[in-house]
Amino acid sequence: MDNGTVITMFFLSGLNETRNQRYVLFALSLLYYCAILLVNIALVVTVILDKNFHEPMYIFLCVLCINGLFGTTGFFPKFLWDLLSPLHVISYSGCLVQALVMYSYVCSDLSVLAVMAYDRYVAICRPLQYHAVMSKPKVIKLVVYSWVTPVVVIGTNISLTSRLKLCSPFIPRLYCVNWIIVTLACFMTDTIVNNVVAYTTILIYVFHGVLIVWSYMYVILKCVHSMDNRAKFMQTCVPHVLSLFTFLFTILFDIMTIRFGSKNFPQMFKNFVAIEFLVIPPLMNPLIYGFKLTKIRNSFLSC
Numbered sequence: 001m002d003n004g005t006v007i008t009m010f011f012l013s014g015l016n017e018t019r020n021q022r023y024v025l026f027a028l029s030l031l032y033y034c035a036i037l038l039v040n041i042a043l044v045v046t047v048i049l050d051k052n053f054h055e056p057m058y059i060f061l062c063v064l065c066i067n068g069l070f071g072t073t074g075f076f077p078k079f080l081w082d083l084l085s086p087l088h089v090i091s092y093s094g095c096l097v098q099a100l101v102m103y104s105y106v107c108s109d110l111s112v113l114a115v116m117a118y119d120r121y122v123a124i125c126r127p128l129q130y131h132a133v134m135s136k137p138k139v140i141k142l143v144v145y146s147w148v149t150p151v152v153v154i155g156t157n158i159s160l161t162s163r164l165k166l167c168s169p170f171i172p173r174l175y176c177v178n179w180i181i182v183t184l185a186c187f188m189t190d191t192i193v194n195n196v197v198a199y200t201t202i203l204i205y206v207f208h209g210v211l212i213v214w215s216y217m218y219v220i221l222k223c224v225h226s227m228d229n230r231a232k233f234m235q236t237c238v239p240h241v242l243s244l245f246t247f248l249f250t251i252l253f254d255i256m257t258i259r260f261g262s263k264n265f266p267q268m269f270k271n272f273v274a275i276e277f278l279v280i281p282p283l284m285n286p287l288i289y290g291f292k293l294t295k296i297r298n299s300f301l302s303c
Contacts, residue, residue, distance in 0.1 A: 007092060007166050007169045008091065008092050009089045009090065009091055009092065009169060010089065010090050010091075010092065010095045010169050010170070010171050010176065011088065011089055011169055011170050011171065012082065012088040012089070012090060012171050012173060012174060012175065012176075013088070013170060013171065013172050013173075014088075014172065014173045014174035014175075014267070014270075014271055014274070015082055015083065015088055015174065015271075022083045022084070023083075025083055026080060026083040026084060029076065029079060029080055029083065030080060032279065032283070033072065033076040033080070035283060036068070036069075036072050036076075036279075036282045036283050037069065039283060039286040039287060039290070040065040040066075040068050040069050040282065040285075040286050041069070042286070043061070043062070043065050043286040043289065043290060043296070044062050044065050044066060044069075046296065047059070047061065047062040048062065052295065053295065053296070056119050056134045056139050057116070057119055057120075057123070058295075058296075059139055059143065060112060060115055060116045060119060060139075060142075060143070061116075061289055063112050063143055063146060063147070064109065064112045064113070064116070064243070064285055065285065065286055067105060067108045067109055067112060067147075068105075068109075068281065068282035068285060068286075069282070070101065070104075070105055070108075071101065071102060071104075071105025071106070071109070071278060071282065072278055072279075072282050073101075074098055074101030074102050074105065075098075075102060075174075075175055075275065075278050076278075078090065078098065078175070079174060079175070079275075082174075090176060094176075095171075095176035095181070096158050096161065096162055096176070096181075098175055098176045099158055099161075099176040099177060099178045099181065100151075100154055100155060100158045102175065102176075102278070103150075103154040103157070103158075103178060104150045104151050104154045104155075105278075106150075106251065106277065107149075107150035107153060107154060107201075107205055108146055108147055108150040108151075109247055109281065110205050110208045110209065110247070111145065111146035111147075111149060111150060111205075111208060112146045113208075113212055113240065113243060113244050113247065114146075114208040114209075114211050114212050114215075115142045115143075115145070115146050116240050117211065117212040117215040117216060117240060117244075118142075118211070118215060119134060120215070120216075120219060120237050120240060121215040121216075121218060121219055122134055124219050124222055124223065124237075125218060125219060125222050153201050153204065154178075154201070156197060157178055157194070157197055157198060157201060158178060160193055160194045160197055161178055161181050161182055161194060164181075164182065164185045164186075164189055164191065164194070165185065165186045165189050166181070166184045166185055166186065167184065167185070167186040167187070168184045169184075170184075171184075173274055174271055174274060174275060175274075175275075178198075179198065182194050182195075182198075209248070212244060216237065216240075216241065219237060239288045239289050242284075242288050243281065243284070243285050243288060243289075246280055246281050246284050246285070246288075247277070247281050250276045250277035250280050250281060251277050253273060253276065254273055254274060254276065254277060
């Protein structure tokens, strides 16, 4: 196959070795997806309907949950369909859209976590200026930034990928991955621009990670000598740190497996590693905040 224009469908091979367990996997996956929908929608509705939660911290939490719904919806419906289908295919345009949704979800999650870290830094380190700094227009700008910037950045990557001539329609995963599509480019196809933009994107979001670490280090130093600040940190920052740890662990584990993983790993294990960032954070985030943040926990218990 030497002409990229003939590729209109991609074949996903991640489920080829799990045909015997597909009905069990379908039932478990559907149950898990419903649980994700339930806990995230419950938290979002609670924050929206209760005026007591119309504060920056809870608004950003609401955005984090909405983003979790966005990312999982880009994966689970197609995955569930593939579990019941004998042929695991996706259209070329559908593949690019799925890659856009899932990459945007990852980058937006990191952006929201960075915004939440900044919010906690201002709340603990500059409490007298908090309401002036985190004003309603500022909160709206931060929310728009955390959603629009990832879509624009990832959209640029996907747009560059769409111009490539591809010589293979086979993707060895459960879903479409932009960097794998780029590796399918025909020999002698110029992918330099794709690589430059991809590495620039990585640097942008590595900077987000550095900002988060710096913010929490500064907050911890500020809390050492104050009982009130320590209590505030334990109450409001610990859930953020747990969410950040969960998110980074799932992403880094996937990257390390891709980079150093053995081809001898069972297919089921490789599949789980590939999707854990889509199954662990979206469910854990609302549960962590629901149990840890007193106002939200009390609101649920009073229902």
